[in-house]
Amino acid sequence: MDIRSLSQAEAERRAALLTVERYDVAVDLTALPDGPDVRCVSTVTFGCREPGAETFVDCAAQVLSATLNGVELTPAADGRIPLPALDAHNVLRVESVQSNTAEGEGVHKAVDPADGEVYVWMSFEPDEARFVWACFDQPDLKAPHAFTVTAPYDWTVTSNSGDPRIEELGERDEPSRPAARRWTFPDTPPLATYNTVVNAGPFHEIRREADGYDLGIYARRSLAQILERDADDVFTVTRQGLAFFARVFGMPFPQRKYDQVFVPEFGGAMENYGCVTWADGFLCRAEPTPAERELLAKVLLHEMAHMWFGNIVTMRWWDDLWLNEAFAEFACNWAAADATSHTDAWAGHLANGKLRAYLADQGPISHPIRQPVxxxxxxxxxxxxxxxxxGASVLRQLMTYVGESAFSAGMTAYFARHAWGNTTLQDLIDALAEASGRDLDAWRAGWLETAGTDRLTLEREGDGYVLVAHGPDSGPRPHVLAVGAYRASRDGSLERTALVTAEVTGERTPVALPPAADGAPALVLVNDEDLTFATTRPEPTAASAYLSAAARLPTAISRGVAVATVWDMLVTGEVTAAEAGRCVTAVVESETSDAVIEPYLTLAGDIAELWAPDAERPALTALVAAACRRLAEDPRRRQVSLRGLARTATAPDDLAWLESQTAQDIDLRWRLLARRAELGDKTADDVALLLDQDPDPDAWVRALTVRxxxxxxxxxxxxxQKLVVERAVPLSSVSQVTTAFWRPSQDLLLAPYAERYLALIPQLERGGMIPAMVFTSRLLPPYAIDAEFLTTAENASRDTVPVVRKTLLERSDIVRRMLGAREYGGAGA
Incomplete structure (x- = not known):
């Protein structure tokens, strides 16, 4: 079937024509324990503003029968069912079956290798509900959904609304045990189709009461012990997040039940109303590190923010996708820093996502945050x-620009005005402009409708300083940011002596730093506190000193701003990998924030492994390994440092010492085995022994990683064969396996697989959006290739679906910069 993609023009026509009153969806999962089929009966009640008109309903599952107002319909071969001669009031009934539940879109059946138990999850963004049942699969035709789910007797079913009525059905071989149960859920509030969900399986369930909410978490039975371990953290952050968002949005979450379901073979997390679905890879099999705990908290808060921004208020069309994703990413950091123990969340945001964003925004896939779709x-x-x-960083700049209290007041007005409806960007801008009294038209045009990154450079002017701002194409965007002045203290560290606010409205902005009593400051930090999104440069005479000064700055956020500048200088060819690697490694050793040590240690390892020329890689890798060995002496840094050493250890002494530290740490033993395997040691016997000892149901993936x-x-x-042909590796583990597969100094072995990647490109869309993104990016080789190969890959992606092409272009640009850094000692202009 050649499935058509819904165009904006078609969606606008359908939205103008129809009003959807409700969905009644009956889902039958009873065939799944032994087969692939999910059967559904979707009954859609809807009105038509132009009786006699025609339209279509989306259904990319196999249609068994379809009737409109009792008249039989004939499905088309493009994932649509034509609906002719509509009445003012209509009832559509479609019976369908989806059999592609192993690799298809919308619904997935997973078998737990630990015990053979079957689990099923559904995930519909952006338009994958149509692969499971018939619906008008666009965000602005919201309606209540009533789900009735028939499932095997031992299964638990979760959906958007709480407190289902459960009935026993039929008889099994054992007369006392019914064969199945029917779960009838209450109506949801008006929801877009992509915000609905059904998950099912023999879950382990934990529930807690908190501030009037009934909170539930679920995972497959083989992960029950890990779910119990993390339950307190999950429930605590959930309670804190619900309270925070109720306050700053002026609207409590309106449903008593709030569930979170961790499922196998899922990618990321999905914000289904009242029932968030997670990849169970977020349940770390080893004791989580501080960065992993922060990541779980921030993803939890990201998906929770979507309850308001995406579910209660939904974008009208996908050109306002940023209204969902950028806002949720901003809000999760805002909530984490203000309402949880993760007070360095903004430093973590800078160390993780923002560095990626700076690189992407200066490459071939750069686009406005809001763009035509x-x-x-x-x-x-x-x-x-x-x-x-x-997008999250830009929204933080917006909050800085209008003030936090005005921002919160604007959001409160926005949700009160638009709850359960659909909006556009202008609705949000209007609410924030009214609350703040600021004209946001220039802000909107510069930040949301213009691609690329501004550059802010510090220059001396007389006895003071001036910020020189350049936009990507013309003048700079409006910025409100901070500039900090630092002096050296007696112990060699830097202490801040002044922090001033600067509002950039043109190319040159004086910075009114107060005069220092003892001469010029040792360092002036542009974008101190990281309040805006712009690449920065120190004054030219201070550039070389900047590399050594980064580690001496006093806070996680100030060090992060300095690292961001050094990173940007690496990827644009202004410093070598050796210079950047030494700087970041020094920051790691001086870092005081638990949450950012791990991402910076990863960055230092990446620079040594992926950016350094072959001749410099061993020395830079040894530098990182030595830092890990020293940091491991601190109990608070031990776990992260040992992981870093398992990645970078080469010397026999380091490997032997690391072996002595593994003790009962199964995760560390797997990491060390992968490193030993890469270095040429025989590991088969050790792998077999560790497989017997590891209780993780996905331990076979760790063994495959060693291989x-x-x-x-x-x-x-x-x-x-396992990873690419069979696609047997869980999506959340693909990155782990591909990182081990593509190793430096293995070019002769890897060259044939680079050629295989080229042949794969037309098939990379297989499985839907998230698998396409993961496999396109992670399979593109960083070694055993040259710039000509990247050009060939880019050309081969021209006829692929947009998600594959854009992902490939983004990754290709990064690898091209790596090649330049390896060849010339810098990344090239």
Missing amino acids: RDVAEAASIFDAITYPK AATPDAEAKEEVW
Whole structure:
């Protein structure tokens, strides 16, 4: 079936024509334990403003029968059912079956390798509900949904609304046990189709009462112990988030039940109203590190923010996708920093997402945060670092620009005015302009409708300083930011002596730093506190000193701003990998914030492994390994440092010492085995022994990771078969396996797989949006290629779906910069 993508023009016509009154969806999951089928009966009640007109309903599942007002319909071959001669009031009934539940869109059946139990989840963004049942699959035709789900007797079913009525049905071989149960859920509030969900399986369930809410978390039974371990953290952040968003949005979450379901073989997390679905890879099998705890908290708060921004108020069309994703990413950091123990959340945002966003926004996939979207296939291509971390950073700048109290007041008015409806960008801008009294037209045009990154450079002017601002194409955007002055203290560290606010409205902005009593400051930091989104440069005479000064700055956020500048200088070819690597490694050793040590240690390892020339890689890797060895002496840094050493250890002494530290740490033993395998050690016996000892149901993936790192042709072929051909690796583990597969100094082994990647490009859309993004990015080789290969890959992506092409272009640009850094000692202009 050649499935058509809904265009904006079609969606606008359908929205003008129809009013959807309700969906009644009956879902039958009883065939799944032994087969692939999900059967559905979707009954859609809707009105037509132009009786006699025609339209279509979306259904990309196999249609068994379809009737409109009792008259039989004939499905088309494009995932649509034509609806002719509409009445003023209509009832559509479609019976369908979806059998592609292993790799298809919308619904997925997973089998737990630990015990053979079956789990099923559904995930519909942007337009994948149509692969499961018939619906008008666009965001501005919201309606209440009533789900009735028939499932095997031992299964638990979750959906958007709480407190289902449960009935026992039929008889099994054992006369006392019914064969199935029917779960009848109350009506949801008006929701877009992509915000609905059904998950089911023999889940382990934990519930808590908190501030009047009934909170539930679920995971497959084989992960029950890990779910119990993390339950307090999950429930605490959930309670804190619900309270925070109720306050700043002026609207409590309006449903008593709030569930979060961790499922196998899922990618990321999805904000279904009242019932968030997570990849169960977020349940760390080892004791979580501080960065992993913060990540779980921030993803939890991101999906929770969507309850308001995406569910209660929904964008009219996908050109306002940023209203969902950028806002949720901003709000999760806002909430984490203000309402939870993760007070360095903004420093974590800078160390993780914002560095990716700076790179993406200066590459071939740069686009305005808000942009025209012709059809839903194009919408799937903008779930990227510009929509997410850049968008979040821009919204933080907006809050700085109007003030936090005015921002919160504007959001309160926005939700009160538009609850359960659809909006456009202008609705949000109007609410914030009214609350703040600021004209936001120039802000909107500069920040949301213009691509690229501003550059802010500090220059001396007389006895003071001036900020020189350049926009990507013309003048700079409006900015409100901070500039900090620092002096050296007696112990060599830097202390801040002044912090001033500067409002950039043109190319040159005087910075009124107060005169220092003892001469010029040792360092002036542009964008101190990280309040805006712009690349920065120190004054030219201070550039070389800046590299050594970064580690001496006093706070996680000030060090992060300095690292962001050094990173941008690396990717634009202004410093070498060795210079950047030494700077970031020094920051790691001086860092005091638990949450950012891990991302900076990862960054230092990446610079050594991926950016350094071959001749410099060993020394830079050894530098990182030595830092890890020293940091491991601090109990608070031990876990993260040992992981870093397992990645970078090469010397026999380091490997032997690391072996002595593994003790009962199964995760560390797997990491060390992968490193030993990469270095050529025989590991098969150790892998077999550890597989027997590891209780993780996905431990076989760790064993495959060790195999992937092995410099052996047979091993590479075996891993490629599992990873790429069979797609047997859980989506959340693909990055782990591909990182081990593509290793430096294995070019002869890897070259054939680079060629295989080129052949794969037309098939990378397989499985829907998230798998397409993951496989396109992670399979593109960083080694065993040259610039000509990247050009060939880019050309081969021209005829692919937008999500594949844009993901490939983004990753290709990064790898091209890496190649330049390796060849010339810098990334090239």
